[in-house]
Amino acid sequence: MELEEFHITIVLCCYNSADRLQPTLEHLARQNVQQDLKYEILLVDNNSSDHTSEFAKSTWEDLQSNIKFRVVSEPDPGLSHARKKGIDHAKGELIIFCDDDNWLDENYLQIAFDFMKKYPEVGVLGGKGIAVSSVEFPDWFSTYQGDYAVGVQALESGDVSSRGYIWGSGMVVRKNEIQSLYNAGFNGSLTGRKGSDLQAGDDSEICKWYLIVGKHLYYNERLIFSHFIEEFRLTIEYNKKLNQGFAQSHTAINHYDFIIKLLKRKRMSFFKIVSLLTIFLLEKNRMKLASFLEILNRTSITFHKPTKKILKSRKVFLEHEKQKQ
Structure with a gap:
C-alpha cells in the first residue's frame, strides 16, 4: 500500500443506531481475513440524538478487537451525506458501505478484496442479502424482499451493468475512483434515508455515475450479508412508504x-x-x-x-x- 494505511475501510453509517449496533459490530470484529489484509471501521454518526457514538465505542472496547475503530460526525441528515463523509475520512484502498443493521459474513472482506484486485474494470461490487428478524416474516415479504435489499441481485454472479444499480448495503467501491467522481463534479441530488424520512435512490445514483464513465457493476453471490429487519418495518404501511421513497427518486434516476x-x-x-x-x-x-x-x-x-x-x-x-x- 503506497498511499493508504489500510486495504479496506468499512464505512458504517448510523442514525440513532444504539439499539441495533451490537450484532453489527460483532460481525465486523469476526472477519476472517489473511494476516496481511488490514482493515478499519469508520462509524459515521449522522446527527444521532441517542448515544450511538458512545455505545459503539464502548461495545468495540468490550469486543477486545485490535482492529482500528474511529468515529466521525456528519451533522447534515441523509445517508448520502454520511457516506460522503465516510469516503472523505477513509484510509483504505477499498470502501465497503455497511448499514447499521447489516451483518457481514465472516469472509465478506477477504472475498471483496480479492475480487476487486483481480478485476480492475469493475467499479461497484455487490452481494446477496439474507433477511433475518426477531419476528416471523409476513406472507408478502418474499415477493417484496428486494425493497429491503434482500435476496439475490442476479440469477448468478456476473456483470449486472444492464440492471443499472447495486444495493447500497454491502456495496464495495475503490476510494480513489469514487473520490475522483466527486472531484470531477458528480454530486448527489438524492439525499437518501433521513431518519424516518424514507428517501431512496442515493445508492443507485452512485452506480449511475460509474456507468456514465464506463465502469461496470458486478454481483458476486459469494458475498453474503444478513439484513436484520425490525418488526415495525414489516408492515404493509411501512412498505408503501418505502416504495414512495423509491418513486420520488425516479425523476433523477431516469435522467x-x-x-x-x-x-x-x-x-x-x-x-x-x-x-x-x-x-x-x-x-x-x-x-x-x-x-x-x-x-x-x-x-x-x-x-x-x-x-x-x-x-x-x-x-x-x-x-x-x-x-x-
Missing part, C-alpha cells in the same frame, strides 16, 4: 438513464452514419441520403444544464483517469 442511453446511442449512430454514407456514395440513392439526414437530425440534441454538467463531469473524470495511466 441518468437518459444520459447512459444517449452515450450508447451516439456510439451506435456513428457506425450507422458511416454505413449509410458509404451506401449513398456507392449507389447515389436519394432515399439513402434522406435516411442519412434523418439520423443526423435525430442525433442532434440540445442539452439542458444538468445534462451538460454531468457530461462535463464525465469528461473531467476520463481526462484524469487518462493522466494516471
Whole structure:
C-alpha cells in the first residue's frame, strides 16, 4: 500500500443506531481475513440524538478487537451525506458501505478484496442479502424482499451493468475512483434515508455515475450479508412508504438513464452514419441520403444544464483517469 494505511475501510453509517449496533459490530470484529489484509471501521454518526457514538465505542472496547475503530460526525441528515463523509475520512484502498443493521459474513472482506484486485474494470461490487428478524416474516415479504435489499441481485454472479444499480448495503467501491467522481463534479441530488424520512435512490445514483464513465457493476453471490429487519418495518404501511421513497427518486434516476442511453446511442449512430454514407456514395440513392439526414437530425440534441454538467463531469473524470495511466 503506497498511499493508504489500510486495504479496506468499512464505512458504517448510523442514525440513532444504539439499539441495533451490537450484532453489527460483532460481525465486523469476526472477519476472517489473511494476516496481511488490514482493515478499519469508520462509524459515521449522522446527527444521532441517542448515544450511538458512545455505545459503539464502548461495545468495540468490550469486543477486545485490535482492529482500528474511529468515529466521525456528519451533522447534515441523509445517508448520502454520511457516506460522503465516510469516503472523505477513509484510509483504505477499498470502501465497503455497511448499514447499521447489516451483518457481514465472516469472509465478506477477504472475498471483496480479492475480487476487486483481480478485476480492475469493475467499479461497484455487490452481494446477496439474507433477511433475518426477531419476528416471523409476513406472507408478502418474499415477493417484496428486494425493497429491503434482500435476496439475490442476479440469477448468478456476473456483470449486472444492464440492471443499472447495486444495493447500497454491502456495496464495495475503490476510494480513489469514487473520490475522483466527486472531484470531477458528480454530486448527489438524492439525499437518501433521513431518519424516518424514507428517501431512496442515493445508492443507485452512485452506480449511475460509474456507468456514465464506463465502469461496470458486478454481483458476486459469494458475498453474503444478513439484513436484520425490525418488526415495525414489516408492515404493509411501512412498505408503501418505502416504495414512495423509491418513486420520488425516479425523476433523477431516469435522467441518468437518459444520459447512459444517449452515450450508447451516439456510439451506435456513428457506425450507422458511416454505413449509410458509404451506401449513398456507392449507389447515389436519394432515399439513402434522406435516411442519412434523418439520423443526423435525430442525433442532434440540445442539452439542458444538468445534462451538460454531468457530461462535463464525465469528461473531467476520463481526462484524469487518462493522466494516471
